[in-house]
Amino acid sequence: MDTSLTPLVTIVTPSFNQGRYIRATIESVLRQDYPRLEYVIMDGGSTDETASIVREYASRLVFISEKDRGQSHAINKGFRMARGEIVSWLNSDDVLLDGAVSRAVGAFLDHPSAAAIYGEGYRIDQDGRIKDRFPHTEPFNLWKLVYLSDYILQQSAFFRRSVFQQVGWIDEDLEYAMDWDLFVRIGKRYGLVYVPEYLGCIREYPDAKSATGGKRRVREIARVLRRQTGTYLPPGLIVYGLETYRQLWCEAVRRRTPSFLTWPSRKLESLILAATGYCIEGAIHHSQGWYRDGWAGPKLRYMLPPGRGQILIEGTLPDSPELAGQSLTMRLNTTRAGVFPLPAGDFQIALPPPPDPDAPVLLELRASRHFVPAQDGESRHRRLAYQFRRVAWSG
Secondary structure: OOHHHOOOEEEEEEEOOOOOOHHHHHHHHHOOOOOOEEEEEEEOOOOOOHHHHHHOOHHHOEEEEOOOOOHHHHHHHHHHHOOOOEEEEOOOOOEEOOOHHHHHHHHHHHOOOOOEEEEEEEEEOOOOOEEEEOOOOOOOOHHHHHHOOOOOOHHHOEEEOOHHHHHOOOOOOOOOOHHHHHHHHHHHHOOOEEEEEEEEEEEOOOOOHHHHOHHHHHHHHHHHHHHHHOOOOOHHHHHHHHHHHHHHHHHHHHHHOOHHHHHHHHHHHHHHHHHHHHHHHHHHHHOOOEOOOOEEOOEEEEEEOOOOOOEEEEEEEOOOHHHOOOEEEEEEOOEEEEEEEOOOEEEEEEEOOOOOOOOOEEEEEEEOOOEOOOOOOOOOOOOEOEEEEEEEEOO
16 A cells, blocks of 8 residues: 555544453554554553553553543543544444455545545454344435434444544543434534445443443433434434333333232233334334335435535336326425426436535425335335435535
């Protein structure tokens, strides 16, 4: 690789009493094949074997051990002292995959205007064995990121350091959702670029922070989602809230029901799981109105980062009697943008530029017709209106 063309990359690892895992984290960074890499470990004053392990690598990294105000504060301190044009953080129990930094830099070179990129990754167990692909990653979808799901694997994300001057640093009041909050702020201003490359791994085990957050984690997610969406009950809160509370409710049923009421206890637990599962599935599959196979429902919501020019909406209307006479009523932010008849076949609709080119755009597409397909294995109770392809800026 021509080092004259390679930007300096800084990896920051926030650490506190993770001596069991930190060697694997360090080695995953130091064995990267990228020639210009700065590595900073911001330790919160660990009392375990962390310091003695890090000393073995002292000539190849920067190690600062001092009391901090938590993980988010440690990351910000590392980013502020970073010399790299591109930065990332890697938790002290996670790992980078070989070649990840080179692939990330390649993505920035391919997309010179990108503020941040993210890729694929794996889930690993306590011993570092790969369990499976991180199942939530998908190409960038701003509406889903803002309203529904943090589908971005933080261990696969890299940022231009300059972006923090525009969107702000990591929110140090957040403990569980600081990465989601940051992704949303970047997404609303610039978008993120998805790279179909495997870059990092998240270690999952019973004592991991995200697994033990419980009600505190849900309350923090609620605060972030409400702030970012301006709505009291966004669909993401239904998903994350019910996923947490159904476990607590089932544990309460098992703990408080006498043994001679085992059957009713099991019945109540099954009812809780079925009811919450139905609500979670509904939020995941139907809240945006855009399905994995490309079909759109009667109401589709989409969000675009700021851009220039007209907004182009593309899709296909199947030649079907159930959908004959189809039309789309458009809303752009809070303003009605018109009613557009759809011909059978491919279509493109052009909406005029929004009044504020520096703000994200929220679109709502309401179809006049739909049909209910036979059960197709995609999800329950789908109502289909047309096949949606993309929304993009013309400029």
